[in-house]
Amino acid sequence: MNKRLLCHLVGNVVRVCGALMILPIIVSLIKRSGDTLPLLLSMLIALAVGTALALVQPRRDTLRAREGFAIVAFSWIIVSFLGGLPFFFSGHIPSLVDCFFETVSGFTTTGATILTDVEALPKGLLFWRSFTHWAGGMGVLVLSLALIPKMGARSIHLMRAESPGPSTDKLVPRVANNAKILYEIYVALSLFMVAALLFCGLDWYDSLTHMFGAAGTGGFGTYGDSIAHFNSAAVDIVVGIFMALFGVNFSIYYYLIHRNWRAAFGNSELRWYWIILLGVSAVVAVNIMPLYNGSFFTALRYSFFQASSIMTTTGYATADFDLWPQLSRVLLVMLMFIGASAGSTGGGIKVIRLQLLVKSMVRDIRRTVHPKSVNTVKLDGHTVDEGILSGVQGFFFAYILILLSAMVIVSLDGFSFETNFTAVLATLSNIGPGLGMVGPTGNFSAFSDLSKIVLSLCMLIGRLEVFPILMLFSPSAWKK
Amino acid sequence: MNIIIVGNGKVGYTLAQYLSKDGHDITILDRNQQALNRASETLDVMCVRGNGANVKTLIEAGAEQTDVIIAVTGNDELNMVCCLAAKQLGAKYSIARIRDPEYTESLTLLQKKLDIDQVINPERTTAQEISRLLRFPFAINIESFAHGRVEMVEFRTEDRDAVLNTPLSRLHSRYPRIQFTAVQRNGSAFIPDGASVLLPGDRVYATGDRESVTQFFKHLGKDTQRLKSALLIGGGHISYYLAKIIAGMGVYLRLIEIDEKKCLRLADQLDGVMVINADGTDQEVLDSENVGDCGALICLTNRDEENLITGLYGARHGVKKVIVKVNRMNAMDVMDDLGIDSAVSPKLTTANAILRSVRALNNSRNSVVEKVYGMLGGQVEAYEFTALEGAPYLNIPLNQLNIRKGILVSVLVRERKCIIPFGSDRIEAGDTVILTAKAGTVVNLEDAFDITEIRR
Numbered sequence: 001m002n003k004r005l006l007c008h009l010v011g012n013v014v015r016v017c018g019a020l021m022i023l024p025i026i027v028s029l030i031k032r033s034g035d036t037l038p039l040l041l042s043m044l045i046a047l048a049v050g051t052a053l054a055l056v057q058p059r060r061d062t063l064r065a066r067e068g069f070a071i072v073a074f075s076w077i078i079v080s081f082l083g084g085l086p087f088f089f090s091g092h093i094p095s096l097v098d099c100f101f102e103t104v105s106g107f108t109t110t111g112a113t114i115l116t117d118v119e120a121l122p123k124g125l126l127f128w129r130s131f132t133h134w135a136g137g138m139g140v141l142v143l144s145l146a147l148i149p150k151m152g153a154r155s156i157h158l159m160r161a162e163s164p165g166p167s168t169d170k171l172v173p174r175v176a177n178n179a180k181i182l183y184e185i186y187v188a189l190s191l192f193m194v195a196a197l198l199f200c201g202l203d204w205y206d207s208l209t210h211m212f213g214a215a216g217t218g219g220f221g222t223y224g225d226s227i228a229h230f231n232s233a234a235v236d237i238v239v240g241i242f243m244a245l246f247g248v249n250f251s252i253y254y255y256l257i258h259r260n261w262r263a264a265f266g267n268s269e270l271r272w273y274w275i276i277l278l279g280v281s282a283v284v285a286v287n288i289m290p291l292y293n294g295s296f297f298t299a300l301r302y303s304f305f306q307a308s309s310i311m312t313t314t315g316y317a318t319a320d321f322d323l324w325p326q327l328s329r330v331l332l333v334m335l336m337f338i339g340a341s342a343g344s345t346g347g348g349i350k351v352i353r354l355q356l357l358v359k360s361m362v363r364d365i366r367r368t369v370h371p372k373s374v375n376t377v378k379l380d381g382h383t384v385d386e387g388i389l390s391g392v393q394g395f396f397f398a399y400i401l402i403l404l405s406a407m408v409i410v411s412l413d414g415f416s417f418e419t420n421f422t423a424v425l426a427t428l429s430n431i432g433p434g435l436g437m438v439g440p441t442g443n444f445s446a447f448s449d450l451s452k453i454v455l456s457l458c459m460l461i462g463r464l465e466v467f468p469i470l471m472l473f474s475p476s477a478w479k480k
Numbered sequence: 481m482n483i484i485i486v487g488n489g490k491v492g493y494t495l496a497q498y499l500s501k502d503g504h505d506i507t508i509l510d511r512n513q514q515a516l517n518r519a520s521e522t523l524d525v526m527c528v529r530g531n532g533a534n535v536k537t538l539i540e541a542g543a544e545q546t547d548v549i550i551a552v553t554g555n556d557e558l559n560m561v562c563c564l565a566a567k568q569l570g571a572k573y574s575i576a577r578i579r580d581p582e583y584t585e586s587l588t589l590l591q592k593k594l595d596i597d598q599v600i601n602p603e604r605t606t607a608q609e610i611s612r613l614l615r616f617p618f619a620i621n622i623e624s625f626a627h628g629r630v631e632m633v634e635f636r637t638e639d640r641d642a643v644l645n646t647p648l649s650r651l652h653s654r655y656p657r658i659q660f661t662a663v664q665r666n667g668s669a670f671i672p673d674g675a676s677v678l679l680p681g682d683r684v685y686a687t688g689d690r691e692s693v694t695q696f697f698k699h700l701g702k703d704t705q706r707l708k709s710a711l712l713i714g715g716g717h718i719s720y721y722l723a724k725i726i727a728g729m730g731v732y733l734r735l736i737e738i739d740e741k742k743c744l745r746l747a748d749q750l751d752g753v754m755v756i757n758a759d760g761t762d763q764e765v766l767d768s769e770n771v772g773d774c775g776a777l778i779c780l781t782n783r784d785e786e787n788l789i790t791g792l793y794g795a796r797h798g799v800k801k802v803i804v805k806v807n808r809m810n811a812m813d814v815m816d817d818l819g820i821d822s823a824v825s826p827k828l829t830t831a832n833a834i835l836r837s838v839r840a841l842n843n844s845r846n847s848v849v850e851k852v853y854g855m856l857g858g859q860v861e862a863y864e865f866t867a868l869e870g871a872p873y874l875n876i877p878l879n880q881l882n883i884r885k886g887i888l889v890s891v892l893v894r895e896r897k898c899i900i901p902f903g904s905d906r907i908e909a910g911d912t913v914i915l916t917a918k919a920g921t922v923v924n925l926e927d928a929f930d931i932t933e934i935r936r
Binding site for chain 2: 065
């Protein structure tokens with residue numbers, strides 16, 4: 001392990017993160033919300049820590065897969081800790097564990113909160129809390145790659161460790177240009193969404209903060225009752241559709257811009273994504289019709305928003321889906337597992353992995369019938385590498401294993417099975433709200449510190465797709 | 481520029497490495513996933529898996545917008561089809577590696593019909609390199625510029641050479657038609673100025689027209705006598721081309737090849753060459769051929785180790801010129817320590833040739849790059865430019881031009897005549913200008929001068 005390079009690059013990422021705190025400071029000055037000082041203090045600390053780490057000059061600049069994983073994992077942990085300092089300094093969240101939980105939840109775009117009264121927080125802090133979603137959505141390292149011109153030829157390992165999906169394919173030859181293209185698409189979509197929200201009558205502050213939440217597929221709002229606060233069909237539709245758009249693989253938008261229609265529409269993950277999303281929306285709409293006086297379209301408004309919010313792992317709510325019929329609740333939990341597309345800002349297992357798992361299962365069945373048959377798993381006409389296939393199976397197993405073990409620890413607190421299960425699933429899949437006590441109207445404040453740390457780890461494991469965090473605990477990665 | 485490289489072998493990988501460092505956007509195409517993984521792990525390039533002759537794969541790799549396609553797979557036919565297909569799709573320039581001697585005779589036709597802009601034949605290029613070395617047996621490297629009018633010869637200075645311990649400004653008056661363009665001392669290279677002094681053991685590049693260079697070495701007392709006999713070990717493509725090239729030089733050439741079938745074919749194809757069917761690495765065989773009395777020993781088998789050991793054996797028995805072929809590029813550095821001056825590597829030669837032409841494609845405003853040549857382990861480069869009408873540096877005496885530090889205007893070629901420039905000489909439109917500079921400092925001719933000064 002090249003520890004000097006690790007320090008150097010993590011320092012650079014921390015500096016970028018510290019520099020980003022200038023935005024909430026500006027907001028707090030405009031809004032005169034009185035939280036400038038804690039934000040400024042945190043920014044200075046982050047810049048100082050970042051600079052100190054970046055001063056370590058690497059002797060060699062060999063960056064292999066393991067360094068890439070470790071840099072990503074450490075960056076996320078340190079950035080989450082430093083990003084939580086404003087809450088601590090302002091005194092609004094007195095416990096450091098709670099601050100860490102809240103910021104991890106922000107950067108990993110989970111949206112799970114320990115705050116019982118969100119609206120009590122000053123505007124600057126709320127802006128920062130939402131902004132962590134936006135920064136974490138596309139990835140803090142990808143952002144650093146786009147901003148810092150030379151991270152070396154091997155920075156692909158950083159991008160691979162941070163980008164969600166079974167394999168990271170480049171759009172253009174250079175990693176830095178890839179990062180730039182992704183962020184350009186991200187910024188453009190975000191601006192469209194802000195414009196749409198402003199058009200719906202929201203003020204600039206609400207538009208921005210809710211865009212951050214939706215774009216990163218995070219789910220932090222600035223009101224206790226989430227999107228339901230606006231009680232507007234237009235806002236529901238805008239946010240619902242944009243969440244779904246941010247859950248699409250960003251490569252698709254690149255292909256669309258370059259008029260490569262075949263690559264864009266021939267993508268089977270995109271097809272499956274929309275079929276699942278719209279299918280579940282329709283079934284849930286029929287299921288909850290009685291709750292909305294038998295009106296299918298009113299029911300569809302709520303069901304599509306919720307399906308989109310859960311599948312993209314955002315976690316915004318326009319209705320308390322915990323009170324919906326069992327079928328709808330179960331379908332939503334299924335969506336929590338599936339998650340969004342690879343290469344999007346969403347979390348979960350990802351549609352493409354589900355596709356590959358189903359296809360390799362079908363292959364195994366075929367093999368039982370014809371033991372000597374030779375089959376390959378194909379996706380969009382290309383044979384999938386066996387290495388990727390076994391990687392996906394390993395990922396799925398690790399995901400379930402972590403889900404179960406975290407549940408065992410969390411159950412020490414003595415809450416119901418439904419609460420424990422969905423709390424772990426909602427954090428591991430980076431959604432936010434689950435069912436029961438952690439439902440859309442509840443929060444995570446009642447858990448013990450141990451559970452909160454375990455759940456924070458779940459969020460990081462989910463966002464970084466298991467292996468970067470697990471690798472930190474592998475002794476052989478650190479041996480000389 | 482956008483560049484697609486088909487085939488990620490040693491040549492493809494080396495090209496990707498250097499071109500990516502030069503700032504080009506590289507896409508590598510290969511059928512083998514393992515080869516691609518190696519590139520994507522260590523280089524900042526895009527990898528696409530598939531057959532390079534498949535139009536769908538080429539489109540996926542972006543052939544429609546690409547500036548250059550370089551086909552360097554192990555298969556000549558595949559390389560040709562790749563270039564043809566990519567050209568049809570819209571690639572602007574194509575380079576193919578074609579090595580089979582069967583094709584070389586019909587090359588012009590093939591090139592025209594298949595719309596291939598440049599063909600690289602590693603074996604023939606290597607053979608040409610070797611034949612140049614044989615012409616000046618004492619030279620380590622020889623490169624020609626301006627269509628062969630200018631020659632740059634690298635040699636090692638020895639004790640009591642007449643050029644030692646004299647400032648170059650004084651040497652200039654003694655040899656007015658010779659320019660000393662680069663020096664390597666203790667592993668580091670520099671570009672000499674008037675005050676520099678040559679010391680024994682330096683590797684020096686002397687530049688000038690053919691005649692003057694020959695005269696110069698004669699005057700130095702270096703052995704410029706024609707090579708009388710040479711022993712070739714290994715009967716591959718390089719040996720075939722080399723035998724063809726030096727057949728006219730009046731050299732008594734013996735070729736030792738272990739495979740009888742190959743021997744028969746070579747004997748059939750080549751005239752005036754003694755083909756011997758024996759194991760050329762066997763010392764008994766070498767002794768019976770009087771290796772010590774040979775003018776040159778050239779080891780061209782497929783195994784680096786055997787070439788090296790045979791080469792060392794020859795050097796020990798008094799062969800003056802030993803040339804060794806190596807495939808592994810990291811072996812090149814070791815060579816110097818072992819006492820073998822001249823090593824050739826077809827792979828490196830190919831990569832260098834392609835690298836040069838890609839760099840030369842980067843044409844600029846008022847000058848055309850004709851050639852870029854890396855010397856002294858790539859630390860120094862020599863550039864050949866053509867100065868075009870309208871450039872700001874024309875018709876100004878060189879001593880008023882503010883030439884940047886570390887750059888030497890080595891030679892001007894005007895109306896087929898070679899001029900060693902002094903302070904009062906001027907660059908005129910249409911001149912061929914040969915510069916030497918530290919690697920990577922010059923992209924076009926204007927870079928050599930402080931233009932803002934001129935404009936004022």
